[in-house]
Amino acid sequence: MSRTICIYQDFLTEAHKTQIREAAGKAGFTPCFFTCDQVEEAKACLRDCEILYTCDPEILRSASASLQWCCSASAGVDVFCKDDGMFQNPACLLTNSNCYGVTIAEHIVMVTLMLLRRMPAYQEVIRNREWGDPLPIRSIQGASFTLLGTGNIGVNTARYLRNMGAAHITGVSRSGKPHPAFDEVFPISRLDDLLPQAHLLVMSLPETAETVHILNRERIALLPPDACVINVGRGTAIDQEALAEALDGGRIAGAALDVVDPEPLPRDHFLWDTKNLVLTPHVSGNLTLDSTCDLNVEMFCRDLENYGAGRPLSRLVDRKRGY
């Protein structure tokens, strides 16, 4: 019996399918394609299937113990690591996709400029059909940035900001390992020392036990008055109540949240009305940009080749650590 790959994705074009078919054939696999409205068909396929390629953690629960590798098309795999019951095969490999660096870095540059250039205030002026008076603005040129998360997103963002004249870019990561995209990288244990100078704080952290509420009330209080907080990682990283109080009270300058907790945001949530907040519905890195989709498929096919040849997978996740 031939070995099967279950592909449960909505974004694939015919060209992507051809590309996957070729890579699968070379590795000795048959790919079966399902769109996300074909749940039952996908579940049937997963009864005896070796590889799953999807964004949807729920479908993973239907995979039998024959599953050897789950390739997440998302970068954040916290939802695939929620509980051990998700994997029938305890040894099943999990990989994620780091194809989102460019699109999320573009989102970060956009909201950074929107905050520095006072767009929340100007957009209210425009909504009221007024013209208003010019407001003091700030520039990326000459500014200092603190990037919490130095992965693919942090590195791409640092490069864009540097090219627009950012004066100083500090990275913060678990290890504090230096990287040429940053002027310096500190370990996360130094975070409290760094926050009083975090005029522009960009958060692109995975959700793990260590990152939930990493920006808590006490740390928000350490931020300088001109601080702008940007989060593209996971909503749980921030104490949202404390952030909203700081924004509404004018104790910090602004925030841009592409991720919130919970999602979608309930209709009566306080974040809808928070001042100087640029809110987007978790769209900074989804699969709506052609080049991101192409890269996602390319990365899967490359790892499929590795898998077929018995080589290590390139984006392996530590399921206990969650990234």
Next chain:
Amino acid sequence: MSRTICIYQDFLTEAHKTQIREAAGKAGFTPCFFTCDQVEEAKACLRDCEILYTCDPEILRSASASLQWCCSASAGVDVFCKDDGMFQNPACLLTNSNCYGVTIAEHIVMVTLMLLRRMPAYQEVIRNREWGDPLPIRSIQGASFTLLGTGNIGVNTARYLRNMGAAHITGVSRSGKPHPAFDEVFPISRLDDLLPQAHLLVMSLPETAETVHILNRERIALLPPDACVINVGRGTAIDQEALAEALDGGRIAGAALDVVDPEPLPRDHFLWDTKNLVLTPHVSGNLTLDSTCDLNVEMFCRDLENYGAGRPLSRLVDRKRGY
């Protein structure tokens, strides 16, 4: 009697004034500072004054024939060239300031990303307290740009876009003279040939007889369906009615206007309700960014040194041509 400079500006800090006093002293001048609520005092000063440094064309009308040089703190000097009656001294020199390259290029990057990443649609979703479905987006990476205007703003914008991976940047200028920031520069006479490929059209033109309604109804019809039009020059450059029709009818993808005609926009104007339009109240380049203000003063002081030494001024405007 000492030679006088009338400085009629609101943005000056004490440090700026010290800097101007020093430069004036060296050149043999006495500077008199007025804020814009001191109209009568400024007018009195202008009765016997050699140099005027201002953003306000109206105050210029009060200058006597003794005025030899008017330094505009704005880049666009159309308002200083409206009629010959503005200058009592027909030979009076006029200079402008090109300190706006960085701040306006940042505005252009911001609104480009807002249009490519569908912010008008997402912001409506958020205003309705909904979450919505992901929309197809586009990227600066790999995109082609057509920059109508290759001055300081166009050059800075081209550099930023290039560093974010733009695939091709075409400049369009009066002369078509090549510039290293652009892949190619065409003369404005070729505009009609270029518009069908103008997926992202950035306009930073001065207002002159040639640029009024340069993007007229016929030319808007030449744009491709995915075209986004960005204007930071002067509102008169675009046939606004034709643009609004194209946007509301979905014949082009989006527009971002920082300048409109007239300003402020009347409360019953159709542009307030135009679809896929990012409207800002002429704020892309005003004197609300510290580094822009510093550069503006620096440029004035440098030219003051030139003037004192009898050397040519560096940003001389042809008053007949208007730029």
